[in-house]
Amino acid sequence: MDKFMLLYHNAAVTEEAYWDLSPEAMQAELAKWNTWIGGLAAQGRLVSAEALQPRGKVLRRRGELGTDGPFTEGKEVVGGFLLLQAADLDEAIRLAQGCPAFDNNGAVEVRPLVKFD
């Protein structure tokens, strides 16, 4: 089994779309995500998953502050990441295809981790 990182790129519009959701619709959206990740966990594929807050700083050369945060860098922000294990990149991609981010025009980047052993 190899490890893969899934990076969620939320288009800024996704965040705005969330803003307009009713409480009930938000709960439905939450259920979709938790069902998907819960499914990965049940298959023994999930290593960890973390959400990132939509703020922070980007450091540039010599650690100088470059920008005010991820939003000003571009239209897309990394909203979170998920570490999973899969037999190969094809399987990792297959597992990533169930991600609910696609319902909101989000993107998922699938990257194999470098193996050191």
Place this chain on the structure above:
Amino acid sequence: MSFASAEHVVEHLFRHEAGRLHALLLRWLGVAHFAVAEDLVQDTLVEALTAWRLHGVPDNPAGWLYRVAQRKTLDWLRREQRRGRIGQELRAAEQRVAEAAPHYLPEELTDSELRTLFVCCHPALSPAAQVALCLKTLGGLSVAEIAAAFLTSPDTITKRLFRSKETLRTAGVSLEVPTGAELTRRLAAVLHALYLLFSEGYDSEQPAAPIRQELCAEALRLALLLTRQPRTDCPDTHALLALFCLQAARLPARTDAQGQLVLLEQQDRRRWSQPLIARGVRHLARAADAPAASAYHLQAGIALEHCRAPTYAATDWLAIRRLYDHLLALHPSSVVALHRAVAVARADGPARGLQAMAQAQALTGSYLYHAVLGDLHQLNGDPAAARHHLTEALQRTTGAARQQLLRRKLEGVGFPG
């Protein structure tokens, strides 16, 4: 935290927490910042969604939301302060929020919700606006859901809500639960709004639609809230609760497996909820202390007579007719007169029922008026007149369930439907 717990997240958690948080934030910020409180609640829910979808649901989701809302409120207050936009009334707010308990205090929550209920039912707002605002603020329903419940457009509801918030802001509405004579007047407005809210869910074209039943449930929840504070825990509140319980008890039998409306006469009485009936009886007993019977007492009494009857034929129609007599004397209205006429027909014969319909003549434009006349003429052995009025009724309703019902009745009087 776990993903397995996602399925165990309380049903409607977001919806219910939205209402509770809004009530708490109003307590912190004051009615003048009604819309700000609304935005901060939404912001809190969005943060929960983005965090929980990847990280799983925390063990105490309500506590998590409370803490985030508290932090966001403080952030907003400090931001406003830095910009010098803070008014006198908000100077104390920062301390109030910073010193608030780090978790929900049940008494504080009840108190906040109760105050918010009085704000939402403020007499400066129209009854329709009061009901919409209760649903949005305390019920956590979206504009689209409220529009669906009222069978109107989201645009209409948006405008109604916007105007209501403006009225609350400019009228300087206080968050205090009133006392003395003012309490009697304001409580009457709250009870009436809850009555409308329940009726909106109950007397429906689509009684099986979940959103409509939510309205009944929300009215019941808010009425129960009133019983938790001694000042509003009074006989009229219990009479209203009795009415809600006794009406809601019959909901399971009001639709058949195909979602068709089933009239009282044809309902399978075994499907009525006995626990709700028992509860209604208990509330009615606690309502007995009233100096005089209110319209809620009388309507609960009528509902109780129906619940008590083993069959439609064995219903004590005389008792029901007498209750309607009192109700009509207390609230002379065509709608009451119309329903009374049905009871008169059953208690004293269809001819007397038809005479009683004279008092409901203001309703000649409504489908219900003609549907009742159709039934009464049928009972009176006049199928031609029955056909005439049932056809009139059919032309006056657009609801599919009601049309279906009227067509079945027309077939019953020998009309090729």
